[in-house]
Amino acid sequence: MALLTLEQAKSAVSIPATTTQYDDELEEYVEALTEVIEAFVGPVTPREVVEQADSRGQVLVLLTTPALSLTSFTPVATGGSSVDVAGLHLNGASGTVTRLDGADFYGGPWTVTYQAGRASTPKTISVAARMLLQHWWRTRYGAARGNPGGGEDFDVNEPVPGFGYAIPNRVLQLLEPHRRPPVVA
Template sequence: MALLTLDEAKRQLDIETTAHDVELQLYLEALAPVIEGYIGPVENRIVTETLTSHGASLCLRQTPVVSLTSLTPVLDGGAALDVATLAVDTVTGVITRRDRFLFCPGPWTAVYVAGRGTVPATVKLAAAILLQHLWRTQYGAARGAVGGGDDYAVTEPVAGFGYAVPNRVLELLEPYKMPPAVA
């Protein structure tokens, strides 16, 4: 699953030839890290990470969570817990035990799938607009108004994104924004 296919990108940019396909593929590959930096994983991926217990819960770092594959204590060669005995909040990544017992301090190894399963339409549109914005930079001032007349102008940097991501993209992604992290 990709945020945008090559054909979708070419339609967005009104490109009808294959002359820019290699360069365009580089732009397409650059979209996911930018968008996922704001809303978390979009494309499903298997994640393996080491966690420390907080007593009643464990917290996965990459959300949203599609499914939990395994949860195994690292010390003493412990056996994996039956994932059917665990509850996973797919939005926050918090794992709790259905029997309400506490987790031993750990560490624990969690294997899970993070992502969204499908790309929501607004995320796909945000990716298309971001692609169009980034693609236009290769032409400089020759292909657009300078000094704020450009519909894709980013006049104020957004915290953490600089000038690379237009506000319209961030507004489309807002409903999917990651919850604040807990330190």
């Protein structure tokens, strides 16, 4: 479920498509940048999520957002009552689930199966993935790669809270419109 294909990664760091010397390393970088970006914006590529959820009122909140669709809503305990997903409303951006009849959820906890991710990858996320790969690729050997005095476009002079120097501010700025909502306990 990577954000970039190997061909896109090679293109982003100017490696000819026919060169295979760096394929394993590039694939590792792409897997890592996918994890980092999805930690900031939530899942990008659609995937199935199964979680246990509970509610004591009219709203149930899913843990993984954005959510695309509900698949099933079954009670954890035997004897509990299932909820037909056709009778539920999903706000995918916030991950909130409400009943269309306005009633409270009761009889839980439930095992909720749903699709999380995005129907299509926003262009700013794709560009951010390429920029992050370029940053990591160009800085992987430090000063030994040339330009020991710094000043390159991919330098990060100020650490980003929670991300240190690994994520350039320009990448985070591209991701900001898609940032996960804060989690409230």
